[in-house]
Amino acid sequence: MTDILLRHDSEHITTLTLNRPQARNALSLGLMEALDAELAAIAADTAVKVVILAANGPAFCAGHDLREMRATPTRPAYEAVFALCSRLMQRIVSLPKPVIAQVHGIATAAGCQLVASADLAVAAETARFATPGVNIGLFCSTPMVALTRGIGRKAAMEMLLTGDMVPADRARELGLVNRVVPEAALRDATLALARQIAGKSPLTVAIGKEAFYRQAEMDLSAAYAYAAEVMTRNMLARDAEEGIDAFLGKRQPVWTGT
Known part of the structure; x- marks a missing residue:
């Protein structure tokens, strides 16, 4: 694991922290590979009961790393990115431990997909969510898979067609997140939920x-x-x-x- 993904274990809870703050934690190939590998290892780790996905810097995750993707504008390169992303999201769903997204700042495109793929999500009051691909000519088709399974179809379609930012309170109303708390209380609130679940069989x-x-x-x-x-x-x-x-x-x- 490289320093673009940090791991901390305590009280049977593993926190995986996205650590590309300058890139707003965009999901580069390296970051997705590191996250997928850690989750694969955690699946077999009996000491881990709950996983928290967190992030450093001003944003939770701004989606795919578009600069990296445009550096190799070929079909095989694009196919590799989306195949890896799809495997990662399915890894989260199939992981035999609950995954909680701890969201601050923005979670857009594949970052919103990451939140929708998590089993639970706790968001700061200042967090915002969007699938804005339509604004740059790239419909958020893979984020759509997780989004339509996490919220109602009409709400998902509105997010996908407008690309508008959705504030945290509205995201909770839609079912994209479970709890909204003051930003200063985000870590404590997420840990409290994780500890409650870690106490179960x-x-x-x-x-x-x-x-x-x-x-x-x-x-x-x-x-x-x-x-x-x-x-x-x-x-x-x-x-x-x-x-x-x-x-x-x-x-x-x-x-x-x-």
Whole structure:
């Protein structure tokens, strides 16, 4: 891992910090590769229960690194960028640990996609979001995939067609972010949410996250059949037995992750 991505581990929470402040944390090939590699390693790391995506500098993420992309204006180069970005976003969704975006400044284009791909998002009151590709002749087609799965279609289409900046409070109304807090409280608020989730059974959280995304792509009857099977499997886990026994016994559960 290079210094364009920083990692900090504490209390079973890993914070990955985008560290290209001069470029507003634009997603260069190097940054996407570093982030994808770290998430792949975290997937197998039993010590990590929650991941926070944060950023240094004035912005969370301004999207793809357009200067880097225009330096090699060929189809293979563009295909490589978007393939890597797509893999990274799917890595976030498939990661068996919740991912929380800690957003300040702007999150635009692929930066907005990063927020929409995260499981949860906490934003500073001053944060703003946009998919402004349409303004420069490049429709935000890949950010659209995450956006349309995170907010309503009409709202997503408005963002995609106008390119307008959406303030944090409106982003919360749309469902793009979960919580909006004063900028000075952003880190503490994100950590509080991460700690709350880290206190749950990691097995249960992993089962639930996978099931959440899988059932969302099914029709109603298939979703219920799948969810019933997931709950049956979950009930047979040691952590479910421990959690139910602890609840009935009015004591704190002791999770083993099995």
